[in-house]
Amino acid sequence: MKSHAALNRRASQAASDAVLGAWKHSLRVNEHLDKDGLEMGAWMLFLVPWGFVGLGLFLPGPWWMRGLCIFFGVTFLCAGLLTFRKSLLKWRSGNALIHLFEDGAVLERTKGPIFALPYGSTPVDYVTWTERIADTGDDRARTHFWITLPEGRTVMLDAWSQQEREDLALIARHWRLPAEPRPLDQEPIPAPPVW
Secondary structure (H helix, E strand, O other): OOOEOOOOHHHHHHHHHHOOOOEEEEEEOOHHHHOOOHHHHHHHHHOHHHHHHHHHHHOOOOHHHHHHHHHHHHHHHHHHHHHHHHHHHHHHOOOEEEEEEOOEEEEEEOOOOEEEEEHHHOOEEEEEEEEEOOOOOOEEEEEEEEEEOOOOOEEEEEEOOHHHHHHHHHHHHHOOOOOOOEEOOOOOOOOOOEO
8 A cells, every 4th residue: 555654652552552452554644635735835925925025116106006016915925824834834743644453543643643543432434525626627526534533623534546545445444334435415614624
């Protein structure tokens, strides 16, 4: 499997403390989303705004046109700050991993939170729906695995590629769910946040 990961000491200890049994698999999840927005945020923060601000400050023309350029620059700067900060925090929390054991799973961010989740007492849902791609008008199948953490917050494991869908099917089998995800009539809005 392309998304295989190694069992680490921290996850092994969490599983041992929760008595989850023997280790079966470890998978990297949400990999395609971990750096989502980081590059765009960097562009919007460090490059795009300054062209508009420069035009506003040094371009000859009416005051309202120069003011509009500066306004656009400040708008891009603010959007870049929000996008870059959110993506940077997610990236700094480490890789998203799930370790599957006989009687439960350990969900972790390698530099962040970790949860031991017994299969029998952790609410999960394995779902799919058809998403319309706005730019092209094409349809794309989306598959999620939703996990409710002990604190009550629900998080999502996302699958875009065939390999990621196979990984979610493996996770669902460990939770003793059907091999096929439950179809939804429409996209869940809002969807649970990414793990």
